[in-house]
Amino acid sequence: MKFIHTSDWHIGRLFQNISLLEDQLHVLQQLKAYASEYNVDALIISGDVFDRSVPPAEAVDALDQFLDEIIGELEIPVIMISGNHDSAKRLRFGAKHMQQSGLHILSQLSDVTVPVIIETATGPVHFYGLPYHDPVEVREAFACEVKTYDEAHTYLVDLVKDARIANTPAVLLSHCFIDGAEESDSERPLSIGGADRVSYQALEDFDYVALGHLHGPQYKGKEHIRYSGSLLKYSFSEYKQNKGITLVELNEQGLVSTEHLQLTPEKDLRVIEGLLDELIEQGKKDPRNYDYILAKLTDKQDILDPMGQLRKVYPNVLQLERTQFSLSKGSRLVADVSLKRTEQQVFKDFFEQVIGNALTEEQNTLLRDIIAEAKDVIEAAE
Numbered sequence: 001m002k003f004i005h006t007s008d009w010h011i012g013r014l015f016q017n018i019s020l021l022e023d024q025l026h027v028l029q030q031l032k033a034y035a036s037e038y039n040v041d042a043l044i045i046s047g048d049v050f051d052r053s054v055p056p057a058e059a060v061d062a063l064d065q066f067l068d069e070i071i072g073e074l075e076i077p078v079i080m081i082s083g084n085h086d087s088a089k090r091l092r093f094g095a096k097h098m099q100q101s102g103l104h105i106l107s108q109l110s111d112v113t114v115p116v117i118i119e120t121a122t123g124p125v126h127f128y129g130l131p132y133h134d135p136v137e138v139r140e141a142f143a144c145e146v147k148t149y150d151e152a153h154t155y156l157v158d159l160v161k162d163a164r165i166a167n168t169p170a171v172l173l174s175h176c177f178i179d180g181a182e183e184s185d186s187e188r189p190l191s192i193g194g195a196d197r198v199s200y201q202a203l204e205d206f207d208y209v210a211l212g213h214l215h216g217p218q219y220k221g222k223e224h225i226r227y228s229g230s231l232l233k234y235s236f237s238e239y240k241q242n243k244g245i246t247l248v249e250l251n252e253q254g255l256v257s258t259e260h261l262q263l264t265p266e267k268d269l270r271v272i273e274g275l276l277d278e279l280i281e282q283g284k285k286d287p288r289n290y291d292y293i294l295a296k297l298t299d300k301q302d303i304l305d306p307m308g309q310l311r312k313v314y315p316n317v318l319q320l321e322r323t324q325f326s327l328s329k330g331s332r333l334v335a336d337v338s339l340k341r342t343e344q345q346v347f348k349d350f351f352e353q354v355i356g357n358a359l360t361e362e363q364n365t366l367l368r369d370i371i372a373e374a375k376d377v378i379e380a381a382e
Contacts, residue, residue, distance in 0.1 A: 003040050008048040008083070041120055178211065208226075275297070
């Protein structure tokens with residue numbers, strides 16, 4: 001059988017207050033084309049389907065439309081688990097009824113030993129799902145004594161191993177952080193201080209492990225224990241990553257092959273570096289000047305409105321850094337002197353993502369006063 005492993009769609013995500021929904025829909029159509037071209041038997045989503053636990057209506061509509069195209073039009077079953085960005089309860093609404101249509105939502109810990117069975121020409125393949133979980137949730141669900149993320153994850157994996165049917169290929173979906181794997185800035189930490197790491201050794205016995213949470217495509221420990229990575233670049237720390245999906249082939253003996261299928265974004269995330277005048281000339285000839293841009297300026301002298309000048313040729317410059325800026329009152333060089341968002345803008349974005357509503361005018365005024373007062377206190381202390 002063949003299936004496509006994906007994860008971390010983050011439908012509805014904002015990047016520096018810009019909606020990425022159109023960019024997401026663009027790569028989802030490429031995913032659909034791959035699913036049709038390779039005639040796959042299933043599509044896997046290993047968590048973080050949405051970017052928020054309460055996603056905006058347009059994100060829900062977009063996912064609903066895409067799943068209808070995959071399941072209804074292409075007749076490909078979809079298996080998904082919930083991630084740390086998702087609300088497990090909201091995601092599984094109507095899940096029992098949707099199983100009959102081919103949508104399998106595995107977001108309950110009590111169901112980790114119940115496989116989704118996909119029949120193929122070479123026999124059945126069993127898919128087990130471990131939704132995102134923390135130690136407290138596992139203790140409460142199973143009345144067991146686990147204290148760490150690793151202990152909780154291993155406990156669930158052992159339950160699945162005990163329930164497996166011998167001589168039947170088994171695929172495990174899990175949304176977790178494998179110790180030693182490469183992370184990026186756009187992933188929300190599962191805990192503080194690295195306590196969220198889990199070991200890969202407990203996963204070795206499965207024919208394939210479809211991981212989610214980390215945004216870079218990679219494997220850790222064994223080649224069949226893989227992160228597909230996110231569909232898009234969600235921070236400038238990911239600008240060198242080759243985003244895509246993973247095509248997996250199994251037979252009755254187990255894993256046959258994996259292949260990375262590249263996704264081409266409508267607007268890429270890029271980092272450009274150089275003197276302002278050089279970047280402006282470069283932008284005039286750049287066929288992809290509409291990409292999302294982080295510009296690193298190497299000019300040593302003061303520049304009047306560099307962001308405004310750059311946006312004449314790169315309209316989607318989102319961040320600007322001065323890597324060699326010499327202060328007028330000294331000769332020391334300052335790294336990362338950037339025209340980023342103000343404190344008020346940062347809090348407004350945070351508020352909108354968490355609450356789902358914009359600040360009122362009264363709240364904006366109150367926030368501005370609080371920030372000003374805090375700055376006065378800091379200046380007085382200095």
